[in-house]
Amino acid sequence: MQPTLRRLDELATFLADRDDTLAVLGLGSAGAQRARLDEHSDLDFFVVVEDDARWRYVERIDWLEAPCPLLFSFAHERNGRKALYEDGVFVEYVVLTAAELARIPFCAARVVWRRADVPAGLAQSEAPMPRTPYDTVDFHLNEALTNLYVGLHRELRGERLSAFRFIQSHAVDRVVSLMRLSSGEAPYRDPFDVTRRVERAYPADVLPLAAMVPGYAHNTAAARTIFEWLGKRYPVHPGIGAAITALLTRSGDYS
Template sequence: MSPSEALLTRLDTIARSLAASGQALALIGLGSVGRETARLDAWSDLDFFAIVEPCAKARYLDHLDWLDAAHPLAWHFRNTADGHKALMADGVFCEFAVFEPQELAAIPFAPGRLVWARDGVDPAIVEPRRPLPAATLPDETWIVGEALSNLLVGLQRWQRGEKLSAMRLVQGHALDRLIELDTLRAAPAPGDPFNRERRLEARQATLAAELPALAPGYTQTPAAALALLAALERRGALLNGAVVARIHALADG
């Protein structure tokens, strides 16, 4: 059995455990174990919704015996009001939420896959009534302006000795803006609606090849800032000369 098949089999086992638990109605697979199984691999998580009878939600959140019955749990914690993150003893990681049917109308989520449902449950339960908001990008003027300001302020903090803050501004926030700029221009295949850096290496190969220089680490923020500035220049971004000169002065200082 391949790792992908093993993960899908584990989700089926969780579904059987839910079915035997008495008050469960359905299990909805999401993400790579939902409708995107083509990208499932050995490093994927199990993301799912457990749908339970009205007034049963607390029982399924407070007592994870139904999940432990599918495979022993090594660790878990409640990360939201509705769900947990959990590590199974063999290394399978789960992230899930528990909902009662009446709650789903107010929950935005990507369409899922019905792994199991009790007889009589409407299969349309996997379709969100409140879909995720469309992923909209800012305009290029804002993206470039933010990137330049992140570089400038980040380098000022570097000079002050705030190296962690500097790294995050330059190699985090400014890099995020470069990702947005390439996304705005190239319109690559859709990524994760919650996180544009997910699967970037597969979607934006040119930018991915630049990443070693753009994110070299804690001690290399000035070099990263100059690499990011050069990346903006290569893309023909409209750059203010005074800001560019100030970034060079701070990086070389």
């Protein structure tokens, strides 16, 4: 068995012997989408416990160390940790009660173990998944354009890191969302992160990410590439289009 999945099974076996645990759910590539598991995959999971037991599994990590000694760990949120085992398995987990689990959005979970009296539907979230305010071509297009506009102004002001985020991160996220709407759903799409597995979904001649994300020192070139890519595929409003062109011209990168 793949080491990551084996570690999850080992943890589940250990927790199954305790009377204050309800279930262990695998997520991501350790969940229902195990076909995408590879040597670079980490281990994401939920530990579901009795209402009065959460503190034990949050504050104490003896159960986490049961299968293998830890090389490193830290609390990355109030009820969860990230940890690296000595054998190289990296894990990220959250400890929840059943009531809390019912209120959070997640997808493609897998029941690794559950107590006999726990309903089988525990791995199905009924909480709404995160969505943009408007998941439409018009929204993503104009959001990308305004990201470019704001980012170019930040670049001209000398706020290069902020410009990088607006141009090479926020605008590119909207470009990927446009690709999803025009090309259909990519395999194993992650509703929490549009950038996951995007290289496998769209070839470089369709989505030139290397030119759209060339790095910290190349914000204007990235903005030009994204702006031209959008203009070839979608009706860019002449008002915002002219404003972006003027900013590119001021940057000495457009004619």
